[in-house]
Structure formats: structure tokens, C-alpha cells
Amino acid sequence: MNKLFSDAFKLSLAAHxxxxxxxxxxxIGGAHGRRESRLMVEEKIKAATDASMEAAKSVAAGEPHLAANRALSVYAKRVDQNLKRLTKG
Incomplete structure (x- = not known):
């Protein structure tokens, strides 16, 4: 449980x-702003779907205790990718 809390806390900092x-x-607006808005919505839908699937697979595999960690890892990976993309160059 401590690891889950720690991972969730790290995710919240990166998400902010x-x-x-x-x-x-x-x-700032313009084409880049519109693209970012569209990308944000698309990514949120995809991340929610993927996280739900990971949790469901954990339950189906008889490992419900791993569902939260697996779902959280989906979000953490996506947030890290976005942070790298938004801070590069």
C-alpha cells in the first residue's frame, strides 16, 4: 500500500x-493550442480505456490486488511521456 501511495503521489506531481x-x-492559442486541446481529450479517453482494461485483466487473472497498481502505471507512463514532450527543446 505504501508503494501505491508513493506512486500516486509522484503521478500527481507530474500531472500538475x-x-x-x-x-x-x-x-497561447493558434494551431498549436488547438492541437494540444484535441490531443489532451484523445489521450484522456485512451488512457482511461487502457487503465480500465489493465485493471479488468488483473481481476480476470485472479490478481485483483494488482489492479490499482496496473491501472496507475498506465497513467504514469502517459503523464511521463507528455511531460517529456512538453518540456523538450
Whole structure:
């Protein structure tokens, strides 16, 4: 449980950074802002679907105790990818 809490806390810090960077990009507007808005919505839907599938697979495999960690790892990976993309160059 401590690892789950720690991972969730790290994810929340990174997610706040991504939110701030995305909001700045959207606020600037133009084609890049519109693209970021569209990408954000598409990514959220995909991440929610993938996280739900990972949790369901854990339960189906008889490992419900791993469902939260596996779902959280989907979000952590996506947030890390966005943070790298938004902070590069």
C-alpha cells in the first residue's frame, strides 16, 4: 500500500506539471493550442480505456490486488511521456 501511495503521489506531481504546460500552450492559442486541446481529450479517453482494461485483466487473472497498481502505471507512463514532450527543446 505504501508503494501505491508513493506512486500516486509522484503521478500527481507530474500531472500538475503537465496540466500547467498544456494550459500555457492552449492559452497561447493558434494551431498549436488547438492541437494540444484535441490531443489532451484523445489521450484522456485512451488512457482511461487502457487503465480500465489493465485493471479488468488483473481481476480476470485472479490478481485483483494488482489492479490499482496496473491501472496507475498506465497513467504514469502517459503523464511521463507528455511531460517529456512538453518540456523538450
Amino acid at each position: 506539471q503537465v496540466i500547467g504546460l498544456r494550459l500555457m500552450k492552449i492559452a
